[in-house]
Amino acid sequence: MKVIKANLYDYPKYYDLLFGSDWKAEFDFLRACFEKHAGRTVRRLFEPACGTGRLLIKFAQAGYEVSGNDLNAGAIAYCNARFVRYGFPPNALIGDMADFRPRRKVDAAFNTINSFRHLASEQAARRHLQCAAAALAKGGLYVLGFHLTPRGGQTCDEESWSARRGHLAVNSRMRSIKVDRRRRREDVTMTLDVYTPTQQFRLADKFTFRTYTADQFRRLLDCVPDLELVETYDFAYDIMEPIRIGAETEDVVYLLRKK
Numbered sequence: 486m487k488v489i490k491a492n493l494y495d496y497p498k499y500y501d502l503l504f505g506s507d508w509k510a511e512f513d514f515l516r517a518c519f520e521k522h523a524g525r526t527v528r529r530l531f532e533p534a535c536g537t538g539r540l541l542i543k544f545a546q547a548g549y550e551v552s553g554n555d556l557n558a559g560a561i562a563y564c565n566a567r568f569v570r571y572g573f574p575p576n577a578l579i580g581d582m583a584d585f586r587p588r589r590k591v592d593a594a595f596n597t598i599n600s601f602r603h604l605a606s607e608q609a610a611r612r613h614l615q616c617a618a619a620a621l622a623k624g625g626l627y628v629l630g631f632h633l634t635p636r637g638g639q640t641c642d643e644e645s646w647s648a649r650r651g652h653l654a655v656n657s658r659m660r661s662i663k664v665d666r667r668r669r670r671e672d673v674t675m676t677l678d679v680y681t682p683t684q685q686f687r688l689a690d691k692f693t694f695r696t697y698t699a700d701q702f703r704r705l706l707d708c709v710p711d712l713e714l715v716e717t718y719d720f721a722y723d724i725m726e727p728i729r730i731g732a733e734t735e736d737v738v739y740l741l742r743k744k
């Protein structure tokens with residue numbers, strides 16, 4: 486199969502097919518979080534690093550006022566084209582999740598599936614949380630989901646997904662190839678195998694995530710006193726099952742509320 490070295494986020498159509506089908510559990514969970522944990526009614530939302538807007542479009546269709554940003558121009562173009570196609574304003578902007586300010590304060594913001602870990606430094610991560618805090622109205626909620634690197638125990642080092650729409654099929658595999666806990670870097674490879682009736686090819690990407698132990702994230706959070714930690718869940722997205730973070734916990738959804 487032909488292999489093309491690529492930034493996978495430059496292929497929003499394939500990305501959205503792969504992850505877009507997974508929206509329902511996250512969507513239902515986020516709504517349940519707004520209901521249960523926000524200190525205000527949630528109508529207006531912002532998603533930093535929104536990508537193709539696979540979740541934002543569902544919230545727009547459910548009646549929320551939505552906006553977001555992402556560094557990737559192709560993802561933003563895809564996101565806005567879909568907003569317009571469905572009759573919504575093109576409210577996604579090209580921008581950095583470490584430097585954002587929505588036009589009006591929002592009732593809730595969310596950032597799931599590890600996007601936060603793309604921020605390479607402590608300073609950028611802190612700025613991200615400060616921007617989230619500044620973007621929220623009092624009582625507003627920030628839902629932040631990512632993988633911790635447990636102190637002991639085995640990390641889950643491979644994940645795969647598949648999706649098909651009509652004649653297009655995409656299989657994806659993400660592998661953790663090296664974790665450097667001291668420098669707080671996890672090198673990851675990700676491939677998308679794309680099958681159309683006329684061609685087959687593999688897109689191969691390599692990127693680095695910042696690593697977090699529970700204590701490292703806790704210390705970061707302490708630097709942003711406007712946000713209080715109100716609950717933790719995991720990627721099972723079950724609002725009835727909060728979790729207690731332990732030495733082996735990997736996937737966590739932190740619920741942070743603006744004081």
Ligand SMILES: C[S@@+](CC[C@H](N)C(=O)[O-])C[C@H]1O[C@@H](n2cnc3c(N)ncnc32)[C@H](O)[C@@H]1O
Binds near residue numbers: 540583603
């Ligand atoms: C795993 S994707 C998630 C996209 C979307 N949030 C979703 O749930 O489908 C991560 C996204 O983070 C974006 N990204 C990475 N670094 C960024 C930054 N500093 N600011 C804004 N977006 C960033 C990438 O372009 C990509 O679209």
